[in-house]
Amino acid sequence: MxxxxxxxxxxxxxxxxxxxxxxxxxxxxxxxxxxxxxxxxxxxxxxxxxxxxxxxxxxxxxxxxxxxxxxxxxxxxxxxxxxxxxxxxxxxxxxxxxxxxxxxxxxxxxxxxxxDPSPQRQMRLARLLLPAAKRVGLLYDANSAFLLDEYRQAARAQGMTLVTRRWSDTRDGRPLLYLLAHSDLLLGMNNVELFNSHTVKNLLLTSYTHQRPVIGPSASFVQAGSLASIYSDQSDWLDSLEERLDQPPASWPQSGYPSHFKVTSNPQVARSLAIKLPSNESLAQKLAEGEHP
Missing domain, CATH: 3.40.50 (Rossmann fold)
Structure with a gap:
């Protein structure tokens, strides 16, 4: 040593x-x-x-x-x-x-x-894809309840209302059904206890049976059947890291989301829900422009 x-x-x-x-x-x-x-x-x-x-x-x-x-x-x-x-x-x-x-x-x-994908970016992505949406459904559990205020503020900034239900037992479908009946879309939180390989099939199939799109929570969920999500790949992480390294450490924030990101979407899901889907590049550009006017 x-x-x-x-x-x-x-x-x-x-x-x-x-x-x-x-x-x-x-x-x-x-x-x-x-x-x-x-x-x-x-x-x-x-x-x-x-x-x-x-x-x-x-x-x-x-x-x-x-x-x-x-x-x-x-x-x-x-x-x-x-x-x-x-x-x-x-x-x-x-x-x-x-x-x-x-x-x-x-x-x-x-x-x-x-x-995690930024709640603000995910909510703005939802607004771009679903301009008429007014209510956003969000499932949470005891461990993720502390994030609810941030999601509420993100929804409010887009002129939408956050509808929440606690999902303590993922075998119980009632919280999901309530949200699908009282919201225009479902936003997935980056919580592997709720959104994982065991729940993905039921979440997505039930949502689309009710003609409700799912935004997030990750690129892998988009591949499985959610509509779209923000994500950061290796290039984005390197760009974000370089920005930090180019600044004096005294100016580093205590925490934050990667400054660079991309959008991934599922065209097949968009077609099935009759949603007009811009290119991923144009969506990411609009989101970035909204952060840096």
């Missing part, structure tokens, strides 16, 4: 003043992680970028303050939370539900980038 720390210090001494040391870490290593790190290396040739397995990292406080940490999974985030000291840190692809169980307060130099 001491050799690793000495190695880090020697590298920093040898680097030019304009070079940044960016350390990626996670509890596992795989080709997808290496591809992500290598892509950032190609984009930022003047920075020292490397992957260090979580088991090989010293305590956060022992890392140089001038380095930047990028954490890629929950175990590496838990490791960072154990020490209030340490270099500026970005934790990627953390879900809102995961973060709700994190101990407070968070380290001052920690910034979280959510893996």
């Amino acid at each position: 001491s050799r690793l720390l000495l190695f880090c210090c020697c590298l920093l001494i040898a680097l030019p003043a304009w070079t940044a040391e960016i350390i990626f870490s996670s509890s596992t290593d795989n080709p997808a992680i290496q591809a992500f790190v290598n892509e950032l290396k190609q984009r930022r040739p003047d920075d020292l970028i490397r992957f260090v397995a979580l088991k090989d990292l010293p305590e956060p406080a022992q890392l140089p303050d001038t380095s930047r940490l990028v954490l890629l999974d929950r175990p590496s985030l838990d490791w960072r939370l154990a020490d209030p000291a340490g270099p500026p840190t970005l934790a990627l692809r953390i879900s809102r539900l995961q973060a709700n169980s994190l101990p407070a307060p968070l380290p001052a130099q920690l910034s979280l980038l959510w893996s």
